[in-house]
Amino acid sequence: MNKAAARPILVIGLGCQRGCPALVLRGLIEVTLVEHQLALSDITALASIDSKSTEPGLLELAEELGLPLYFFSAQEMTAFEPQLAHRSLIAFDTTGCYGVAESAALALATRLTGRASRLLIQRRKTSRATFALASNL
Numbered sequence: 001m002n003k004a005a006a007r008p009i010l011v012i013g014l015g016c017q018r019g020c021p022a023l024v025l026r027g028l029i030e031v032t033l034v035e036h037q038l039a040l041s042d043i044t045a046l047a048s049i050d051s052k053s054t055e056p057g058l059l060e061l062a063e064e065l066g067l068p069l070y071f072f073s074a075q076e077m078t079a080f081e082p083q084l085a086h087r088s089l090i091a092f093d094t095t096g097c098y099g100v101a102e103s104a105a106l107a108l109a110t111r112l113t114g115r116a117s118r119l120l121i122q123r124r125k126t127s128r129a130t131f132a133l134a135s136n137l
Contacts, residue, residue, distance in 0.1 A: 008137050009112050010038070010120070013047045013105025014058060015091070015130040022060035028131045032124050036133075045070060047108035049077065049100045070108050077103035080110075085122035099123060105134035112136075 014025060033039060046062055048055075050071040062069035074096030080103045081087070087098040097103050102123050109117030113136040121133035 008135050009044050009109055009117075010042050010133060010135050011045050011047055011105050011108045011112065012043055013101040013103065013108070013130075013132045013134065014052075014061075015048065015100030015104070016052065016055065016057060017128045018055070020055070020057045020128045022057045022064060024126065024128050025057055025061045025131075026064070028124060028126050028129050032121060032131055032133075036121055038133075040065060043067060044112065045108060047072065047104035049074060049095055049097065049104060051095060052100075070104075070111070072104055072107045077107050080106040083119065085119060099130075099132075101130035101132040102134075105132045109134035109136055 012029060016025060045068045047070045048058055050073050052058055053071045077097040081098055083106055084099045084102050091100055092098045102119060106117055117134045117136050119132060120135045124131040
């Protein structure tokens, strides 16, 4: 039996307003991780909705952190709606899903592990961005 435990998959889902700088996203991530006694080095990847695939702040953040960034369509993310801790009608009207950060985190954790995942940190919000963390734990 392998005594070394497999490293858990921890993925961050992000939502943001157009033009949100990487610095704002990184600040939200760092504050939230510290509050939960996690480090950036614990994070496996980042995720968001496909309509943000050209968003400069998200792309810059992924490059700065050296993390892969995945995007999901609203249709792919609706499968995770029953697991959302927060449902936003504003997000739905804008994107077609009820929660970008939570849905993207759950979608990516499930994709990377091949099994059901859960939210470890529910949606955190600033005036310009949202954050959630999902895992296979």
